[in-house]
Amino acid sequence: MRRTSRSVLPGFGLSLGITCTYLSLMVLLPLATVFTRSADLSWADFWGTISNPRVVASYRVTFGASFVAALVNTVFGLLVAWVLVRYRFPGRRIVDAMVDLPFALPTAVAGIALTTLYTPNGWVGQYLEPFGIKVSYTWLGITVALVFIGLPFVVRTVQPVLDDLEVEVEEAAASLGARRSQTFLRVVLPTVAPALLTGFALAFARAIGEYGSVVFISGNMPMKTEIVPLLIITKLEQYDYAGATAVALVMLLVSFVLLLTINLLQWAARRRVEA
Amino acid sequence: MATVAVPRPATTAPRAITRATGESPAVRWTLTAIALAFLAFTLVLPLVLVFHEALSKGIEAYLAAIREPDALSAAKLTLLIASIAVPINLVFGISAAWCIAKFEFRGKNLLITLIDLPFAVSPVISGMIFVLLFGMHGWFGGWLFDHDVKIIFAVPGMVLATTFITSPFIARELIPLMQEQGTEEEEAAIVLGAGGWQTFWRVTLPNIKWGLLYGLILCNARAMGEFGAVSVVSGHIRGETNTLPLHVEILYNEYAFAASFAVASVLTLLAFVTLALKTLVEWQQRRAEAEDTEDVPPAERIAA
Numbered sequence: 001m002r003r004t005s006r007s008v009l010p011g012f013g014l015s016l017g018i019t020c021t022y023l024s025l026m027v028l029l030p031l032a033t034v035f036t037r038s039a040d041l042s043w044a045d046f047w048g049t050i051s052n053p054r055v056v057a058s059y060r061v062t063f064g065a066s067f068v069a070a071l072v073n074t075v076f077g078l079l080v081a082w083v084l085v086r087y088r089f090p091g092r093r094i095v096d097a098m099v100d101l102p103f104a105l106p107t108a109v110a111g112i113a114l115t116t117l118y119t120p121n122g123w124v125g126q127y128l129e130p131f132g133i134k135v136s137y138t139w140l141g142i143t144v145a146l147v148f149i150g151l152p153f154v155v156r157t158v159q160p161v162l163d164d165l166e167v168e169v170e171e172a173a174a175s176l177g178a179r180r181s182q183t184f185l186r187v188v189l190p191t192v193a194p195a196l197l198t199g200f201a202l203a204f205a206r207a208i209g210e211y212g213s214v215v216f217i218s219g220n221m222p223m224k225t226e227i228v229p230l231l232i233i234t235k236l237e238q239y240d241y242a243g244a245t246a247v248a249l250v251m252l253l254v255s256f257v258l259l260l261t262i263n264l265l266q267w268a269a270r271r272r273v274e275a
Numbered sequence: 276m277a278t279v280a281v282p283r284p285a286t287t288a289p290r291a292i293t294r295a296t297g298e299s300p301a302v303r304w305t306l307t308a309i310a311l312a313f314l315a316f317t318l319v320l321p322l323v324l325v326f327h328e329a330l331s332k333g334i335e336a337y338l339a340a341i342r343e344p345d346a347l348s349a350a351k352l353t354l355l356i357a358s359i360a361v362p363i364n365l366v367f368g369i370s371a372a373w374c375i376a377k378f379e380f381r382g383k384n385l386l387i388t389l390i391d392l393p394f395a396v397s398p399v400i401s402g403m404i405f406v407l408l409f410g411m412h413g414w415f416g417g418w419l420f421d422h423d424v425k426i427i428f429a430v431p432g433m434v435l436a437t438t439f440i441t442s443p444f445i446a447r448e449l450i451p452l453m454q455e456q457g458t459e460e461e462e463a464a465i466v467l468g469a470g471g472w473q474t475f476w477r478v479t480l481p482n483i484k485w486g487l488l489y490g491l492i493l494c495n496a497r498a499m500g501e502f503g504a505v506s507v508v509s510g511h512i513r514g515e516t517n518t519l520p521l522h523v524e525i526l527y528n529e530y531a532f533a534a535s536f537a538v539a540s541v542l543t544l545l546a547f548v549t550l551a552l553k554t555l556v557e558w559q560q561r562r563a564e565a566e567d568t569e570d571v572p573p574a575e576r577i578a579a
Contacts, residue, residue: 010471015374033407083310104546106500108520113321209397212502229399259395
């Protein structure tokens with residue numbers, strides 16, 4: 001890493017030095033353990049661990065619930081962002097600030113609150129019970145918790161794009177005879193689509209790793225409502241370090257691919273704006 | 276920005292224009308109502324429940340639950356961990372933003388991606404990696420055992436895991452801000468004879484103060500509220516390696532619901548303070564930006 005152009009500003013060596021040293025010791029070295037530890041396993045053992053039925057069931061729970069939650073967030077996130085940007089109503093600023101609550105509220109608090117709300121005699125659960133809908137300790141409960149956690153990601157990604165949307169474009173569509181619904185579907189939606197997709201990916205990425213808010217509401221039944229992060233903890237508690245790292249490696253790779261996709265999406269969106 | 280329509284001469288039919296780029300009042304109110312109902316259901320209801328449950332056994336039980344020695348030691352540990360993790364990440368964040376925003380070098384994008392990495396890692400894995408490093412069977416486990424140093428299932432491990440999780444917050448906030456501000460002001464200061472540190476304190480810091488504060492607030496909220504990563508490395512020893520979020524879990528699992536929600540309500544208040552400070556900083560930032568763009572008419576500045 002050599003500077004390609006000279007600068008009069010001092011502190012390049014010092015700041016880059018601190019940054020690289022810190023990242024190496026605090027982030028890269030610890031993360032490397034996941035790779036070296038899994039390398040201790042033979043390929044057959046590794047494959048056996050990550051394709052074990054209980055592990056596969058936990059992927060299904062984690063990825064399934066995360067996907068559904070991210071979809072719900074995409075729909076409602078767009079709606080909330082739209083209402084916050086386009087309409088004026090009393091208390092709008094407070095509502096806008098409240099959207100970030102899931103970022104600020106410790107996940108354990110969200111977890112116990114949601115669980116208590118949705119148990120069969122809880123505030124919400126009692127109205128669902130007569131219909132035979134169980135939320136706490138089921139797959140549905142996991143999704144509810146993940147919706148809570150993921151909402152701000154979609155709203156905060158879509159909001160600035162809606163804010164920047166030129167009114168003229170919509171006026172042009174309208175003056176050319178488009179109905180309001182047509183303008184929305186053909187003009188507004190394609191413009192916010194990249195941001196919406198990024199928001200979806202961010203919410204999904206957060207959801208697959210989420211632990212604190214889910215562990216209370218999920219009931220943690222192996223094969224049914226056991227999420228991957230919990231399975232990793234269970235393996236660690238049984239001192240099955242190799243097994244825990246093998247599953248963690250799968251999750252890390254999925255997360256890295258998602259991170260890469262999100263960066264590419266944002267890069268593409270930025271190019272579009274600049275073009 | 277009201278109803279999005281641009282002000283027009285009154286001679287053209289105003290109603291037709293508003294309708295062209297906005298929705299009819301019925302649609303508008305329906306959409307607003309659905310959005311608000313959704314937010315009330317997902318965000319507000321859980322909050323109301325926290326305080327309702329916390330006070331369900333009366334104010335005395337509430338106060339007793341948060342004054343109990345285990346709760347107090349958990350609060351102390353939470354503050355201790357945040358007071359170590361946040362300053363470390365402050366130094367890291369400023370260093371990273373300085374070299375990335377003020378200089379050109381190869382591998383910059385890779386560096387930015389690496390800074391973001393902890394955000395992509397599950398909290399549970401973030402705790403696990405430190406067990407793999409310093410745990411009994413970890414890389415340094417044997418050496419640490421021989422020298423009687425305890426990191427895992429002790430406070431140092433919890434500090435490490437929290438520092439890892441919260442490391443991107445400040446850097447991430449400062450990098451785009453400082454990139455946008457460029458290097459001209461600092462260069463002018465240096466050319467006029469100011470030293471490096473002088474330039475940083477007198478020129479850079481005043482420019483980035485709101486962004487820095489914003490990053491600090493978010494970093495602190497996460498450091499105090501982190502659950503998964505800390506849970507893996509803590510060992511759950513009451514009065515010793517228990518933070519407030521872990522204490523909430525222990526009480527809840529012991530069916531001490533009122534006490535659990537009492538402690539949770541303290542963390543909820545912390546979340547409120549975080550949100551309030553964050554909003555305040557956002558307004559300040561917007562005002563500072565507006566002052567920079569004096570040529571924009573005031574009406575549009577408010578709308579922006």
